[in-house]
Structures are given as structure tokens and as C-alpha cells.
Amino acid sequence: MKPENFRDLMRLVHGFESAKILLVANDLGLFRVLDRERGAVDVAGELGVDTRALELLMNALTALGLLEKGGDGYRNAPVAAQYLADDSYRGHIFRHIHHCWDSWNDLAGVIRRGGPDLVRESVILHDEEAWNRDFIRGMDDVTRELAPQVVSGLDLAGARRLLDVGGGPGTYARAFLAAYPQLTEVTIFDLPFALAVARERLEGYSRRDDVRLLAGDFHKDAFGDGFDAIWISQVLHSQSEAGCRTLLAKAVQALVPGGRLFVHEFLLDDSHAAPLTAALFAVHMLVMTAGGRAYGGSEVAGWLEEAGLVDIEVRKVSDDTGVVQGRKP
Ligand SMILES: C[S@@+](CC[C@H](N)C(=O)[O-])C[C@H]1O[C@@H](n2cnc3c(N)ncnc32)[C@H](O)[C@@H]1O
Known part of the structure; x- marks a missing residue:
């Protein structure tokens, strides 16, 4: 209000x-x-x-x-x-938000300098196991109900192999396999600490054999190829504009001809000042990352076009998020 x-x-x-x-x-x-x-x-x-x-x-x-x-x-x-x-504890996400409090505390400094204090940031992000664990478990807390709703509206007709870039705890992987039983393999590509959580969360899951965990850093490691669909959810916002374009071009390379790429984000409208969740999240990324922010649907659509995709569409898929999708000719 x-x-x-x-x-x-x-x-x-x-x-x-x-x-x-x-x-x-x-x-x-x-x-x-x-x-x-x-x-x-x-x-x-x-x-x-x-x-x-x-x-x-x-x-x-x-x-x-x-x-x-x-x-x-x-x-x-x-x-x-x-x-x-x-029972059904969802407080990891709140612990994660609390871990970000110190960075927010420095908002005035960030506004003056243009970005966070990277030395401190890299210590927080890479050296603290609890920080990483709560972050990835927190993603599951947030998407447990959202993921089935978001994936149900996608067109994955005929897709067999799906790559989930930055798939974190595996919540989307499970939602995809439930919604599209014809998928024979979902590959989660993520950093090792995230896959450790995914491995744990997938224990005892009936379609565990259809989930492949591929450890890597998307800045330097290969995705492989032959994917019918690629899902990149809530990842672009942590990257700079140049980083987003590089990542999207790399994803397009990994698609088969006719394959589809879906980008899921808190999408800004063309004013970049709404909706509220996305505008606030842009500041969250300003304090937490070097060069990330929330992006507009038209910006992401432009990058997909630049990467050679056709039939590009931007659609709202939940109260706060949207999907930008395109097809490789
Ligand atoms: C905000 S979470 C989103 C998780 C999940 N896709 C979702 O929508 O809930 C971002 C994910 O990207 C992963 N990630 C960040 N940088 C990465 C990198 N350089 N290489 C691979 N994965 C990365 C994180 O580990 C995390 O799982």
C-alpha cells in the first residue's frame, strides 16, 4: 500500500x-x-x-x-x-535474509561507491557454509508451492532432456518431472555447495534416477549439449547485463534446434519502477552482488533475440514473477 x-x-x-x-x-x-x-x-x-x-x-x-x-x-x-x-520448517529463508542484513546496513556506502564492499562479500559468499546452506535451503522454502504453479503453464511438448541452470535444491527439477512425465532426464547444473543440498533433498525421491547433478560454475564450465529445454530461474539477477548475455548465449548453444529456453525472474515493467517486489529486489541485488539487479521483461526478451532465438514471449506466471521464453530455430 x-x-x-x-x-x-x-x-x-x-x-x-x-x-x-x-x-x-x-x-x-x-x-x-x-x-x-x-x-x-x-x-x-x-x-x-x-x-x-x-x-x-x-x-x-x-x-x-x-x-x-x-x-x-x-x-x-x-x-x-x-x-x-x-514440522515443515521454512525458516531457512529468514536466516538467509538475516545473513544479508549487514550488507543492507551498508546501503548508504553502496549508493556512494556504486556497489558492495566486495572483499567482505566474497568472504560471506564463499567461506561460510551456513550462509550457503541457508541460501539454498531457503530457495526450497520459497519455491515449494510456487514451482508446480510456475512450471504448469510452460509448453514442454515433446521435450525429453531439460537443463536447469542454477537449479539449487532441485525443487524445480521435481516440479518439472511431476508436470511433464515424458521428460527422461533433468540435469541440475549448479555450484558444488548447492548440489550437496539438492542431493540431500532428493534422497528417497521416486524419480531420483532421472535427475542428473552436474557440478560447475556457469562462468567457466560447459553445460554439455542436446537439451530440448533449458530453465534458468532467478539466476540472471545476480549477473551484470554483460554476464546475462554471455550466460544466455551459452545456454542457446546447449539447445537442440527447435529447443526452448525459459528465463524465470522477478521481471520489472518498462518503467523499471514496478512491480514493487522486483524494484525492491533490484536494490537487494545492488547490495549483494557486483553488477546484478532485477531486469525488465523487454530487456531479457532483447537478449534472447540477440542470442538467435525466435517466437519470443514474456508472460506473468505468478503474483511476483514472469517467464521470458524463446525457441532455437
Ligand atoms: C537465487 S538461486 C535460484 C535457485 C532456483 N533456480 C530457483 O529459482 O529457486 C540462484 C542459484 O544459482 C546458482 N549459481 C549462482 N552462481 C552460479 C555459478 N557461477 N555457476 C552455477 N550456479 C550458480 C546458485 O548456487 C543458486 O542455486
């Missing part, structure tokens, strides 16, 4: 407090121990934190609708029980 008065502005600015309270509670594992009503002293003892401080935090969480407060203490409200406690 667009702010219209001073109160709205105050609400907008205070938003960070609610976010921080939820992120810290999630990091503490608070929701995981509040499956039943418990007093502050008891919970503080288990978590090893200060009782008075925890009580203030839990009161705020109650006011936010994440906890319920009864005569004997606090317990999870239904939404916290559903997503933040042990």
Missing part, C-alpha cells in the same frame, strides 16, 4: 523493527521450543538467554500475531506453528 500520510510513513520506517524481531526469534530457535505454552524463565533457561529481554521480545512477537500469550506463558500462534516450528 502506498503511503499517503505521516502515519503511513512512520509505519513504513518502523517496519525494520518487526522484521528484526522475527529474524532474531527464528535464529534463536524460539518457535521450535514453543510448541506448548511455556513461561519466560523456562524458555530463557533452555535457550541460554536473559529472561527479561526474552519476555519483552515474546510480548512483541505476541503483538505481531506470531505467538499467543496465556495464563502460563507463551506458545506459537498458528502461522508460526505451521512455518517456523519443526
